Amino acid sequence: MSESALIFDRPLIHARRRRAAASGPATFLLDRVATDLSERLSAVLRKFPLVADLGTPGDAVRRALSAHPRLGQMIAVSVLAEHLPRDALAIAADEEMLPFRDGSLDLIVSALALQLVNDLPGTLAQIRRALRPDGLFLAALLGGETLTELRQALTAAEAETTGGASPRIAPFADVRTLGLLLQRAGFALPVSDIDRVTVRYDTPLSLLDDLRRMGATNPLIERRRTPLRRRTLMRMAEIYAYRFSDPDGRVRATFDIVWLSGWAPDASQQQPLRPGSAVVRLADALGTKEMSAGEKTGR
Numbered sequence: 001m002s003e004s005a006l007i008f009d010r011p012l013i014h015a016r017r018r019r020a021a022a023s024g025p026a027t028f029l030l031d032r033v034a035t036d037l038s039e040r041l042s043a044v045l046r047k048f049p050l051v052a053d054l055g056t057p058g059d060a061v062r063r064a065l066s067a068h069p070r071l072g073q074m075i076a077v078s079v080l081a082e083h084l085p086r087d088a089l090a091i092a093a094d095e096e097m098l099p100f101r102d103g104s105l106d107l108i109v110s111a112l113a114l115q116l117v118n119d120l121p122g123t124l125a126q127i128r129r130a131l132r133p134d135g136l137f138l139a140a141l142l143g144g145e146t147l148t149e150l151r152q153a154l155t156a157a158e159a160e161t162t163g164g165a166s167p168r169i170a171p172f173a174d175v176r177t178l179g180l181l182l183q184r185a186g187f188a189l190p191v192s193d194i195d196r197v198t199v200r201y202d203t204p205l206s207l208l209d210d211l212r213r214m215g216a217t218n219p220l221i222e223r224r225r226t227p228l229r230r231r232t233l234m235r236m237a238e239i240y241a242y243r244f245s246d247p248d249g250r251v252r253a254t255f256d257i258v259w260l261s262g263w264a265p266d267a268s269q270q271q272p273l274r275p276g277s278a279v280v281r282l283a284d285a286l287g288t289k290e291m292s293a294g295e296k297t298g299r
Helices: 010-023 028-042 060-065 120-130 148-162 175-184 204-213 230-244 282-286
Strands: 048-054 071-078 090-092 105-111 131-143 188-201 251-263
Touching: 010 204, 028 060, 028 105, 028 131, 028 188, 028 251, 048 060, 048 131, 060 071, 060 105, 105 120, 120 131, 120 175, 131 175, 148 204, 148 230, 148 251, 175 188, 175 251, 188 204, 204 230, 204 251, 230 251
Parallel strands: 048 071, 048 105, 071 090, 105 131
Antiparallel strands: 131 251, 188 251
């Protein structure tokens, strides 16, 4: 990948995740995603003998799936080797450089990690290749309008106090774009949907504290390298509270969790019918009268 294609400072992200884990992480989003992931897998009535948990911070997903009756051996995959479990199968590897041979895994899951890879299309292609035919990929990542309130308040505050604005919130892909990336990577039966979570805080500064405890502060390579000015920070808090507070004075923060699922292609899967292969006319199926292209309905 060329330097111009890099968006996220991956070493910085890893350092901040280490710091967050050491200082007491905020895990409420991960815990929610882990529970939802377990429920989604419960609806899939097949066994997955070999599973990889790709890049998920912490062990929330592995704990949630540990008693799943249809899952076999689980491999924890993380670039943070010191955070890998010592009592289970684990591999120290980056999400953008998977160490698995083609067709070696039955299921790959990931929670709130893949939104910070620089080459998401390439990562998805690697995931698809690592799956056995009819293997499943199921992941949740932040996208859509995540942190839109903070983005707007910071941009307005910087414009007022410094005469310009610098990138401070990571760009997030929308659910449609992410669904198209699944198709581009070669997944069969791709599905994408969104779960909007609105979290309320006493103050905008409480949100910033949670982001630090998630290891989710500004990860952009093009970020300003000087600390945020106190005047700008205070003005951001004022704008945020004015624009995005509820009647009780608490402020809102949006987290859009985009769910992605897709299967490695296999001949046993449902296939779309060939054009022109229908044996029943649409008009007959709908119980209506068929009209020619130039014919108009009566009024």
